[in-house]
Amino acid sequence: MNLRNEILQHLRLPGTASDEEILGALRDRAGELESLRNRCERLADAQADGDLERFADVITNRDVVRAQLLANRDGTLALLNALRVPERAEPLHQPRLHRANPQVLGPLGPEPDSASARRVANRARQLQSELKIGHHAAFRMAEGEAEAA
Numbered sequence: 721m722n723l724r725n726e727i728l729q730h731l732r733l734p735g736t737a738s739d740e741e742i743l744g745a746l747r748d749r750a751g752e753l754e755s756l757r758n759r760c761e762r763l764a765d766a767q768a769d770g771d772l773e774r775f776a777d778v779i780t781n782r783d784v785v786r787a788q789l790l791a792n793r794d795g796t797l798a799l800l801n802a803l804r805v806p807e808r809a810e811p812l813h814q815p816r817l818h819r820a821n822p823q824v825l826g827p828l829g830p831e832p833d834s835a836s837a838r839r840v841a842n843r844a845r846q847l848q849s850e851l852k853i854g855h856h857a858a859f860r861m862a863e864g865e866a867e868a869a
Contacts, residue, residue, distance in 0.1 A: 728742070765790075768786050768789040768793070772786060775800045777804075778804055840863055843865060844862040845858070847862060
C-alpha cells in the first residue's frame with residue numbers, strides 16, 4: 721500500500737480523489753481540530769474557574785494557582801485539598817448533661833477512698849440479692865446510703 725492510498729483511506733475518500741479534494745479534506749480536518757482545541761481550552765478554563773471558587777478559602781494568589789491548575793490540575797487539587805483544614809467531626813454520642821451525682825461520676829470530683837468504695841460495692845451486692853434488682857440500681861441505692869451516713 722502506498723502513501724497516497726493510506727492518506728485517502730484515513731480521510732475516507734475514494735481512490736479516485738484528486739489532489740484538490742485531498743487538500744480540501746485536510747483543511748476541513750484542520751478546521752475541526754482547531755475547533756476542538758478551542759473548545760477544550762474553554763472547558764479547561766471553566767474547570768479551573770470552578771476549582772478556584774471551590775478553594776477560595778485556601779487560595780491567596782488566584783493567578784498563580786490558576787496557571788498551576790491549567791498546567792497540572794490533579795497535582796494542584798491534591799495540594800489544595802491538603803491545605804484545607806479538616807472539619808471537626810461530630811461526636812458519635814452526646815454526653816449526658818444532667819447526671820444524678822456529678823461528684824461521684826465527675827473526673828474532677830474527689831476520689832473516694834478504697835474502704836468506702838468497698839463498702840458501697842458490698843452493700844450493692846447485698847441489696848441486689850435481697851431486693852432482686854439490677855446491679856446499677858443497687859449500686860445507686862448503696863451510694864445514696866453511703867452519702868446519708
